[in-house]
Amino acid sequence: MNATATQGLRHLPLDGLHRSLGARMGPFAGWDMPLHYGDGVIAEHEQTRSAASLFDVSHMGQVILRPHHGMERLRAAMEGLTPADLCGLPEGRQRYALLTDDAGGILDDLMITARPDHLFLVVNAATRNADIAHLSDALPGADIEEITDRALFALQGPQSAAALSALLPGIEAMRFMDAASFRWHDCEIWVSRSGYTGEDGFEISVPLAAAESLALALLSQPGVKPAGLAARDSLRLEAGLCLYGQDIDRSTSPVEAALEWSIGRSRRAGGPRHGGFPGADRILRQLEIGPRRRRVGLRPEGRQPMRAGTPVLAEAGPIGRVTSGGFGPTLGAPIAMAYVDIAFASPGTRLTGEVRGKTLPATVCSLPFVPPSFKR
Amino acid sequence: MKFTEDHEWLRPEGENVIVVGITEHAAKELGDIVFVELPEVEAMVAAGDEVVVIESVKAASDILAPVDGEIVEVNQKLTENPGLINEDPLGAGWFFKIRVDDLAVLDGFMDEDEYQDMIA
Numbered sequence: 001m002n003a004t005a006t007q008g009l010r011h012l013p014l015d016g017l018h019r020s021l022g023a024r025m026g027p028f029a030g031w032d033m034p035l036h037y038g039d040g041v042i043a044e045h046e047q048t049r050s051a052a053s054l055f056d057v058s059h060m061g062q063v064i065l066r067p068h069h070g071m072e073r074l075r076a077a078m079e080g081l082t083p084a085d086l087c088g089l090p091e092g093r094q095r096y097a098l099l100t101d102d103a104g105g106i107l108d109d110l111m112i113t114a115r116p117d118h119l120f121l122v123v124n125a126a127t128r129n130a131d132i133a134h135l136s137d138a139l140p141g142a143d144i145e146e147i148t149d150r151a152l153f154a155l156q157g158p159q160s161a162a163a164l165s166a167l168l169p170g171i172e173a174m175r176f177m178d179a180a181s182f183r184w185h186d187c188e189i190w191v192s193r194s195g196y197t198g199e200d201g202f203e204i205s206v207p208l209a210a211a212e213s214l215a216l217a218l219l220s221q222p223g224v225k226p227a228g229l230a231a232r233d234s235l236r237l238e239a240g241l242c243l244y245g246q247d248i249d250r251s252t253s254p255v256e257a258a259l260e261w262s263i264g265r266s267r268r269a270g271g272p273r274h275g276g277f278p279g280a281d282r283i284l285r286q287l288e289i290g291p292r293r294r295r296v297g298l299r300p301e302g303r304q305p306m307r308a309g310t311p312v313l314a315e316a317g318p319i320g321r322v323t324s325g326g327f328g329p330t331l332g333a334p335i336a337m338a339y340v341d342i343a344f345a346s347p348g349t350r351l352t353g354e355v356r357g358k359t360l361p362a363t364v365c366s367l368p369f370v371p372p373s374f375k376r
Numbered sequence: 377m378k379f380t381e382d383h384e385w386l387r388p389e390g391e392n393v394i395v396v397g398i399t400e401h402a403a404k405e406l407g408d409i410v411f412v413e414l415p416e417v418e419a420m421v422a423a424g425d426e427v428v429v430i431e432s433v434k435a436a437s438d439i440l441a442p443v444d445g446e447i448v449e450v451n452q453k454l455t456e457n458p459g460l461i462n463e464d465p466l467g468a469g470w471f472f473k474i475r476v477d478d479l480a481v482l483d484g485f486m487d488e489d490e491y492q493d494m495i496a
Contacts, residue, residue, distance in 0.1 A: 036407070040407060040408050040433075040462070041407055041408050041433040041434075042408040042433060230407075230433060230434065234433065302411075303410065303411040303455075303458070304411045304413070304429075304431060305410065305411060305431050305436075307436070326433065327408075327410040327411075327431075327433055334410070334411070356429065356436070
């Protein structure tokens, strides 16, 4: 059964290590990924909140944009693709950004790091090819290099700084969204203090030749265990973070998605570089007058999860839809994110979700469900 | 104890009563269970009816009534603590007890060796 289900999937560079650690594998975005290990999803989730977990996220795309005519022109050109403030992004800092389309929809969400002579991007696995084609078309003044000789790990949780500093002294001085390079056993490790769980943690790009030894070295640190994609999903849901293709896509705008914090002040009306990104008219107008619908948190009553696709109703009828939903282990209760009509988006609004033919009550709440523990 | 192709176990208990749960294999496949909806006591059910809804961290699944009968007891502890199914699927994680006309209905199900062969 697994043989046919996994045909055509790409394998992580450390596939063998995951299997030897007891991973249960499953498909995601064309990759055969570790979903969880022996202890199960909830244990891995709690491990991440209380100690530290190592996630292999090498399915994500690592891309370098190297300018022909200097960094300033590259930053400005890249601002033509995203509403993020990239001209103002200091060297050694990382920023969350959205690639938008002409209708104001979202092509991808990604992390952009400013380095002395290039921009380093981490993009979603499912969108990497489309992103690279889009960047190639739009940035004739840059070389676009997909990094295929590096693995990418996320070390997440309150004990991750202690664990990583045992290997890479100096990382403890980094703040949330700092990015820096370190030497480890004669290779260059790219580290950013960031992640997708709401916890303090690091994303670590390592040459393939050293990837397994780095993973094993991290797993031998006190408090560190491996965790899979399923816990990563429940962690990011509790942290109120979007999954591209599920919570955001070309049919959702940054303002509808409640991601307007990623639109730089300098890119907004009245700013020095206002507009100039795809869909700017619609997006800036939504910033001004508000969107018609909005991504919100939902707390279902009782214990039954409301999963993606669940219709959300007010008394008058359907007013939205759940885009991510499941069980939040930290809250010990079901949680969901939904797009709802703006009239029903205020925290405290009582709505219902239609689950398997039954109408169950749920209350709109603000995001995130679990406050972040970043080291700012 | 007998087993169904849907990974339920059936254990006769007392007069014409069968206790129903899911196997360790099924509990492991489902992953951490976070919600259980049990049938009403005294409900009359037919084999194949959806009688229990289980939600794990991964997905929702149905448990089907393995035989015709009357639900005579449900394991209320599961409502508050669905994790019992993962911890002790063959014991404290039982779902419901069903009264049948004749325990001979159990003859049509797999014994443990046959079930182990099926999941091997």
